[in-house]
Amino acid sequence: MTSAYNLPHLTVGALMRHIVAETAARLSERATGHGTATATGRAPGPAAGAAPGHEPGPPSGGAPGHTPGGPSSDPPDRDRARPRRQPVKGHPTPMATTTAPHQTPAGDTEPRRPERAAAHVPGAIGADLLRWATAGSVDDGKSTLVGRLLYDAKAVLADQLKAVERTSHDRGQHAPDLVLLTDGLRAEREQGITIDVAYRYFATPRRRFILADTPGHVQYTRNMVTGASTAELAVVLVDARNGVVEQTRRHAAVAALLRVPHIVLAVNKMDLVDYAEPVFTAIAREFTAHAGSLGVWEVTAIPISALVGDGVVTASARMPWCTGPTLLDHLERVDVGGEPAARPARFPVQCVIRHDGARHYGGQLTAEVLRVGDRVTVLPSGRTTTISSIDLLGRAVGAARAAQSVTLRLADELDVARGDLIAPAHAGPVATRDVEAAVCHLHDRPLRPGEQVLLRHTTRTVRAVVREVYGTAELGPNDIGRIVLRTAEPIAADAYEDARETGSFLLIDPADGATRTAGMVGGAPWCPCCCRHWCWPGAGTAPANRRRGCRARSSRRWAGSCPPTR
Amino acid sequence: MTPPGSVGADTDNPYALAHLDALESEAMHIFREVAGEFERPVILFSGGKDSIVMLHLALKAFTPAPVPLALLHVDTGHNFPEVIDYRDQVAQRHGLRLHVASVQEFIDRGELRERPDGPRNPLQTVPLLDAIEKNRFDAVFGGGRRDEEKARAKERVFSLRDEFGGWDPRRQRPEPWQLYNGRHSPGEHVRVFPLSNWTELDVWQYIEREEIDLPAIYYAHEREVFSGSGMWLTPGQWGGPREGERTERRLVRYRTVGDMSCTGAVDSQAATISQVIEEIAASRLTERGATRADEKVSEAAMEDRKREGYF
Known part of the structure; x- marks a missing residue:
């Protein structure tokens, strides 16, 4: 791995003490017999091991001659040789993009296309800016993960850390509570849960990140909707000991519903399952199958330990079977931002700027490109005209592209006002x-x-x-x-x-x-008739929903559109 | 380590906007939404760098027409004279109407009481709300950024305030996509934060790119200062230096501009924008942590003030 910057392993004394204390607690927990998953023999391969953009490969039944690191309660040796970061040929990498097994809805012979999931994201977004969201249930270590990323990316500064230490101390805690970095409201700190979305900003040499840190509680799902609506990537966190739980399914469903283009499954607390590859593989396989049933075709699964730092920013020597990127690597490299000319242009008119008798229409182009001379329709009136000029914040340009705020002038005097939509004449919405x-x-x-x-x-x-x-x-x-x-x-x-x-x-x-x-x-x-009850193929609640009966199932509108139930 | 400031120099994707363009475009969208939905919007203008960038963005958003917004400044009476001069020049240059709400007048009339510990920042809320009510402003642009402070990290871009100017963090409207809901009842108003997604570094990089003039106190200069509340404060009638505190001449600059009684300067040699950017990228302290005495009081100091109607 080539990292352009050196990351401290939380060398600040207070954080170190925190981690030492936590690790000691876990080691003693382990000594009492908890979490002693052992992995021997061959590790089963992941659900599928294709590189992004490739056809899904056949499920790998046996990775040749490879055993996972195995359980180890020895203190970690940070200086051990780093595992190779390149995928080994013929050996599907656990952290490579896994593609869901292809499912064809009953009565639907047309295979569904993966690009459905890759809807464009609102907001002006460049490839050097990634908006992403976290999701995970309570106590799966989400705040620890966020705290570590922020700290390692230098987004937590000395005075913030000091404030956290002070508050933790005032409350009688021995170690700084990293959750205090993100839970900013009084009610959140009092109750110890995240209620509202918090936005975090940090940068690495490759990219800037806007993180929407969303609450895990069921009653705050609505806040996850807010966070995920503008995200290009969602990290769903799972506790390796618990595997895929109901909240995981719910978060995956919300991310699928909102069409977050990239979904990452972060299997956390790998240290508590002895970094066992089979544990990770089983969770990744289950989640990927579930995501596939929701129409999500690409899931990147990454094993991590947020507390210890394995797989988050630096690769883990304790997971030599991991040959894919770390979480931060993936966040830095995932392909987002603009897109090729896949969709017709859309220009919602925000305001009319009058100057010297001319009318300029202000707005932000949401897709593709509009050029001077393009034939356009103004909706909903349906009248057509031609773009006579485009100004990019005071500078005349020949074309405007997605996410740019510009002003347009039209060749004909039409009645155009706020709320109208300007689209190509040949490809406007109905x-x-x-x-x-x-x-x-x-x-x-x-x-x-x-x-x-x-x-x-x-x-x-x-x-x-x-x-x-x-x-x-x-x-x-x-x-x-x-x-x-x-x-x-x-x-x-x-x-x-x-x-x-x-x-x-x-x-x-x-x-x-x-x-x-x-x-x-x-x-x-997914099945629209019973989505209220979080029913999907393979979900634990599906039989209950079937018993309840879905009235809409008989509706002609939806007949035939339900995916198959198992 | 490469400073984060170097991000975005190279992008392979021809469809992608550089991050400053992306942030600028988003801010334009927000300004135009307000122009389309509100009757009497106003920009809170302190002469600080964030409000200066905000005004610059507003000028661009409505070009070639003049900005359809007024300026409102809450004057604590302890402002830096360089900043007041700058404020007046800007208003005049762009032909903008400038409203000034004076904390001193409220104190003189007996409607506000000076705090025994000095800082006037918390006193700004009453004159601010009074000016909003008297002028019937329905949208108030603030330069607040989510990276500044934990309570601000939870703030919406369109943030509804009740008839008392109060903010209830538990009853915030969800704000999915870029669909900003600015509906409000008479007497209520909406605070709008077009710089929500900007960081301190973004602001400075934008200032550099757009060649925006700032008041001179943002750059390193020699100044008579004394050490108070763990930072360098300028002496004045607001109670400093106390006995036993000595003033000295130091090379300093301000990272933020606020009430002189509680805004501290930092030791700095950064005399140009690029030096300032270098310095910020290397700093181990946040902007507010380094320069604001009044926010060290409690964990929820900002949340409490925002609930009462603060910026």
Whole structure:
């Protein structure tokens, strides 16, 4: 591995003491017989071991002559020779991208295409800026992981560390509590849980990172929606001792629903399972299969120990079977940002800037490229005209590309206002008043059929009524479901799977302005009829859902679109 | 170690924007959203680097037309004279209406009481809310960044304040995608933070790229200072130096600009923007940790002040 910077192994005395204390506690825990998973003999290969972008290879039944590091309660030897970081030919790497086994829905002979999951991300994002989110249940070490990344990337500075130490000391704790670095609200510190999304900023020589650190508690799933909506990559954390649990499935489902383009499974606390490859492989295999059933086709699985630091920033000598990247390596190298010309351009008009009798339309291009001279349609009116000039913040340019804020001028005097959408004349979305969507309900007040709401789509706000809520009488807080809306005026929306920015919307309470529901136009990546109950193939709750019976299953609209149940 | 400041020099992806372009474009989007949704927006302008960058972004967002926003400055009465001069020049140069809410006037009228320990930063809340109410501002741009402080890390880009100007962190509106919900009832207002995703280093790199003028106190200069609250403070009528504290002449610069009673200078030789960037990239202290005496009081000092309506 070539790392351009040297990372201290938490050499600051206080942190070191913290880690020593924690490790000692764990070692004594291990001595009492807890977590003594032993790994002998051959390690089974991962679910599949293809490099990104390649066809999934056959499941590897046996990695030739390779045994995992095996259990060791000896103190780690940091100076041992580093394992090779290049994947060995013919030996599927546990940390290489694993691709879900291909599943074809019943009655659907068309194989689904992997690129569905790679919807473009809103916001102006470059390849040197990665927006990512963490998800994981309580106590799986998420805050420790974030604390370590922040510390190792020099994003925790001396005075912050001192404040953490002071507070920990005031509370009678012997070691600084890294959670205090991220839990910024009084209520969070009092209750010891993360309630709201916290944004963190750090940089390495390769990239800048905006991290949305999201809460793990079930009742704050809505905050994970906020964090994941703009993320290009989500890290789902799993405790190696517990494996894939209900919360893991839920987090994977939210990430899949929001179409986060890259999903990373971080199997944490590998130190507590003696760095055993089979433990990791089994979890990676189970998670990958689950993700596949949600329509997520690529999962990168990485074994780590956030507390000790293995596999997070530096490669672990205790996991010689790992030949893939560390977590930070992957975050630095994953291919994000702009995209090739995959989707037609979209320009929601934000405001009209009048100057010297001319009308300039201000907005942010959400996809692809618009050029001077392009024929465009203004939606929802449907009139066509030509782009006569483009200004990039005061400078005339020939073309604008995705994520740039620009102003356009049009050749014809049309009635264009905030809320209109400018799109290529040959490839504009269809304006409609009937919207079907997957939604995550965010507000304490439930959403019921017949309710009047305001629908906010790009820069346009229209009145709407909830026509139907599938499979249930109402949606409560944190519920995910499917609804049908009828709007007072047409909106020009894309399917969310094609475009996050022009496929997403909010439902707003007309009385008090509260944001109640986040919506995604089009289909959910799993059985839409019972997604409220978190039902998917292979999930533990599926039989219960089958017993409940899904009313929508008989609906003609959804017939045939359910993936097969096992 | 390569300083993080060198990030983004090379990108292989021709479709990607460099990170400063990305942050700039996002800020433009936020300014234009406010212009499209609100009647009476105002920019909080202190003459500090963040508010200067904010104004620069606003000027770009509405070019070629003039900025449809006014400026509001909460003057603690203990401001650096260089900064006040800068503020007045900027307002005049761009033809902007400048509202000044004066802490001193409130104290003189007996509506505010000076704190025994000196700092006037916490006293700014009352004049600020008074100015917002009197002028019926419905959107108030602030230069707050999420990297500054833990409570700010949880703040939305569009942050609703009730009729008392209060912030309730537990009842924040979810803000998925770039769909900012600015609906509010009469009497309420929305604080808007276009620099939410910027870091101190981003701000300085942007200042360098755009060649933005700053008040001279941001660069190393000789100044008579005394050591108080563990930082270099400028002597003045706000109670320093006390007996036993001696002033000395040092080469310093300011990382932040606020009330002189509680804003400290740091030892520095950085006389140019690029030297400042180098210095920040190497610093082991956060911007506020190095320069703000009033935030060392308690873990939740910022959250408590924000709840009451602070910036």
